[in-house]
Amino acid sequence: MRHLVAVILGLALAGPAFGQERPVPATVTGTHHEAPQPSPTPLSLTETCVAVRLQGCSVAGAGVLPIEGDRRLWWQIQDGYTDEDGIGGGLLVFEQVGDGPLKSVVRAFEAGAYEAPLLTRVDSGLLLVAPGVSRGTGAGDASVLMIRQEGGWRAVDTGWQERAGALLDGREVRHRPYWYWQEMLAMTPLWRPGDAGCCGGAGVALLSFDVVDGELTLTEIQMLAPRDD
Known part of the structure; x- marks a missing residue:
């Protein structure tokens, strides 16, 4: 230490x-929603905004996080704006097993910008962290935390x-x-x-x-x- x-x-x-x-920022918040259907594909996440909520949406980043075996997380970061909130970001994370469909883990649009998510382990399980900064000059924390327990992902109160x-x-x-x-x-x-x-x-x-x-x-x-x- x-x-x-x-x-x-x-x-x-x-x-x-x-x-x-x-x-x-000092306080972390996040949102967990179901993904729209049909399910996106790993290739579409690199090319086109999915679950579009932002106007002028563009893909700012995309990638994959291996979990274990043939289980992985695919993610997409979006840039755009809304008439109500101005410039902002979007984050979508999906879980995939083998060649199966992508299932939603996170869908969040509260931040001004998101960064690439990461995985780390804590005593109570595998932790998914997606750093985010809120809109406006206050630079509040809009990070999203999810923990994997008992085979599923649960939102963490931040x-x-x-x-x-x-x-x-x-x-x-x-x-x-x-x-x-x-x-x-x-x-x-x-x-x-x-x-x-x-x-x-x-x-x-x-x-x-x-x-x-x-x-x-x-x-x-x-x-x-x-x-x-």
Whole structure:
């Protein structure tokens, strides 16, 4: 853990300032819907927007995530806009076994943009993470988390800050931290109630997470830098 903390801190000090070029929101939300029929194909995901909800839709990315054996996840990221919300993104994830049809796992259009999804393991199962940033200047988190348990995918409640209680001890995370999803870690400044929105004055912390009973849960805070006095 000490080595990992040193590497993470070094990357942060070498990179852009918190809350500037790499804003990461503090609250994660996602949506799980059924895919429309007929089922798309892996080739169509690379060429054409499916489940079109965005005007001017274009395919921003597509790919595959192997799970085990002949089971895999296919994904598509979309760019476009709506008259109501302006510029935004779309994310679709499908599961396929062998040469069978693609079955919907995620269909989300709440974010301003999505990034390529990834898989990581937690104690309670295989976790699918699709990072997303919300529309607007606030750069809120619109990431989607799903966990595979008992042969199916279930949405993860990502409102972790609402449950942090004594661990945060009155402090807040107002911008998206630097997420390290494979390690279930995040690094972020912490805000006191009276701090300005731009700048957290309660120090810099490394946050550890797990998925407990279907909820993204903060399990530990390790301070990396002292608070401003």
